[in-house]
Amino acid sequence: MAVYTMKRITVGMISLFVLVTVTFFLTRMMPGSPFEDGNVSASVTEAMxxxxxxxxxxxxxxxxxxxxLLKGRLGVSYKQQGVTVESIIGNAAPVTASxxxxAVITAAVAGTGLxxxxxxxxxxxxRILLSGGTLLGAGIPNFVAALLLLLVFGVTLKWFPVTGxxxxxxYVLPVLSLSFYPTAVVAEMIYNTFAEEMKKEYVVLARAKGMGFWQIAVFHVLKNAWIPVLNYLGPLxxxxxxxxxxxxxxxxxxxxGREFxxxxxxxxYTLIMGLTIFMGSVVIGVNLFTDLLCAWLDPRVRNSYLEKRWGD
Incomplete structure (x- = not known):
């Protein structure tokens, strides 16, 4: 596991370096200048x-x-004069994280239950209604769900606030908007894996020992059924x-998202780069954590890592 972890960290660092490099040169290919403004002369723009x-x-x-960057400095925003990129990310990240x-918790709980x-x-x-609801939820983009929820429950019925x-x-409307699709995906994955696990020999053996249905389902079947869901929840x-x-x-x-x-x-440019580095780091870190968690929960995954190690 230690070797695998180091390999994943190395691959993640290389991926982040490539992401930063590509993003940097793409920003420089954008037409125009960060300091262009209708009220600013060309000479002032050049001086800036x-x-x-x-x-x-x-x-x-x-x-x-x-x-x-190697010194830990992301620079100052070109548009928000005197404001560092670190402070902008520090203010926006907790809002997005919450x-x-x-949304992740809502999707995991609701999807598992359904x-x-x-x-x-x-x-x-x-079963037909739940299947149809899953297909409907998976087919609605989050921005469409957001607009529908905003118009119905925010503007028309005025049940929930719609800004901030x-x-x-x-939180209600934006969280529901974000969790529609992942809830449908989790529900479909749990349905397929749960039904498959219930047919396996360890379930038959547990029933023969006198264990109740829900005891088997919660403490044995659901644990194994959740392994594919964890792999999905990582990138999500x-x-x-x-x-x-x-x-x-x-x-x-x-x-x-709004800042980006x-x-x-x-x-x-500096804010684009700072947000890209931060988001890329989070994506790599969460995916690594998810992989290690799956390996810890499932002995089969750990064994596959050992086989690859000895095979090398």
């Missing part, structure tokens, strides 16, 4: 570019940026914890 080193060659700018964590209900229900009508994240009530958590651009923009939530959209529109 000279001040921030944007008149240098892209290769020289890249070397300067990577040197500062929203993403709530999947088990569909698997154990003996009523055909219930100030109270628990503000990374995505939701780093921001959903559309949902944050629709509900005017001051999170990472704003930075691209304003050609704020």
């Amino acid at each position: 570019e000279e001040e921030y080193g944007l008149r240098d060659s892209p290769v020289k700018q890249y070397r300067t940026y990577m040197t500062n 929203l993403g964590a709530a 999947g088990v209900w569909r698997a154990v229900s003996k009523k055909k009508t219930v 994240l100030f109270t628990p009530a503000h 958590s990374a995505f939701l914890l780093t921001g959903s651009f559309a949902v944050e923009s629709i509900f005017n939530i001051p999170g990472l 959209v704003s930075s691209v529109m304003n050609r704020d």
